[in-house]
Structure formats: structure tokens, C-alpha cells
Amino acid sequence: MPYSIGQVAKKTGLSTYTLRYYDRKGLMPFVKRSPSGRREFTDKNLDFIDLITCLKGTGMQLSEIRKFVELAMQGDATLTTRLNIFKQQQEAVKAQIKQSQKFLDKLDYKVRFYTAACEAGTETAVSGNCDLPDQPIVINEQLRVKRA
Structure with missing residues (x-):
């Protein structure tokens, strides 16, 4: 049983606009x-659309994906080329x-740094090296803001 574009949109999470x-x-x-011109999708088509979505999600440009699709449509003669693309x-x-x-790693360091700065009440009391994110963050107790 073929799927309509609306059904495919629901199954894939892509909009009908994107599919068109x-x-x-x-x-x-x-x-x-x-015969009336409506797209009729099969389960095999859904698998291919999933692959297109995967490739797009990895940053591949639509023009490159189109080249891949064209190669796939040519069959086994292009297997090596498609393997190289993957x-x-x-x-x-x-x-x-x-x-x-x-x-x-940079964000993790900054979270640790600003957590310490919040605890100390000031950035001035906190030291660490962003280029060495695994190093400890140190609070200088003398520079800590005293809270009432």
C-alpha cells in the first residue's frame, strides 16, 4: 500500500513542504x-528518505546528496563510488x-569557572586556565566577596 506525502511527513518528521x-x-x-499525479511512497522510499535525512544532518549539501541519489539510481556499477562518498x-x-x-570542553570549563565565580561573589577571586580545561579552578579566599 503506497503512502501519501502527508503520511510520509508524519512518519519521517519532515514537513510536506520539505518533501516537495x-x-x-x-x-x-x-x-x-x-495517474492523477500524486506522489506514492513505498517503505523502500521511506528508507531512502531516512538516508537523505541522515546525510543532510551530517552537513552534506543537497547538491552532493543529489549526486549520491543519481549514483544510487544507476545501480551496482556505482557501488565503489558510493562507498567512497560514505x-x-x-x-x-x-x-x-x-x-x-x-x-x-570549553563550555565545561566555563561552567566550572562561573560556578566558582558565583560562589566567590566575583570573577576576580577565581583563577584557572581556559587552555588547560582539565586543570582545577581555584578561588582566592582573600578576594572572595564577603556576604552579610
Whole structure:
């Protein structure tokens, strides 16, 4: 039983607008149309849409995804090329994760720093090295703001 675009939107979490946009951009040439022109999606189409969503979520540009879809439509003759695309995207995601971990380390440090500053009542009493986020945050007791 084919799915309507509305049903696919509910199943995938994508809006009908996004699905139509992806179709216009050539990302879903595999979707058949009824005699009246309505898109008719299959479970296999849903799997492919999930892959498109994954690739988009990893930062791949729509033009690159379209090239991948075109290769997939050509069949097994393009297996090696598609594998290489996945390997490249895998490396890109690993680099994103590494950069995100650096950002998270910086945020963790800042949370510890500002927690200590709130406890001390001033930033002036707090010392630490943002470039060495694992180092302890130290509160200089002499600079602590005395509270009544």
C-alpha cells in the first residue's frame, strides 16, 4: 500500500513542504506518481528518505546528496563510488565530533569557572586556565566577596 506525502511527513518528521522541495531538487526520483499525479511512497522510499535525512544532518549539501541519489539510481556499477562518498562523509562527521568535543570542553570549563565565580561573589577571586580545561579552578579566599 503506497503512502501519501502527508503520511510520509508524519512518519519521517519532515514537513510536506520539505518533501516537495527535496523532490523538486531531484533527491527523490525514485518516488512514483499515481495517474492523477500524486506522489506514492513505498517503505523502500521511506528508507531512502531516512538516508537523505541522515546525510543532510551530517552537513552534506543537497547538491552532493543529489549526486549520491543519481549514483544510487544507476545501480551496482556505482557501488565503489558510493562507498567512497560514505567514507568521506564519515571522516567529515568524525572531524565535526572532534571540533564539537573541543567546544564542549570549553563550555565545561566555563561552567566550572562561573560556578566558582558565583560562589566567590566575583570573577576576580577565581583563577584557572581556559587552555588547560582539565586543570582545577581555584578561588582566592582573600578576594572572595564577603556576604552579610
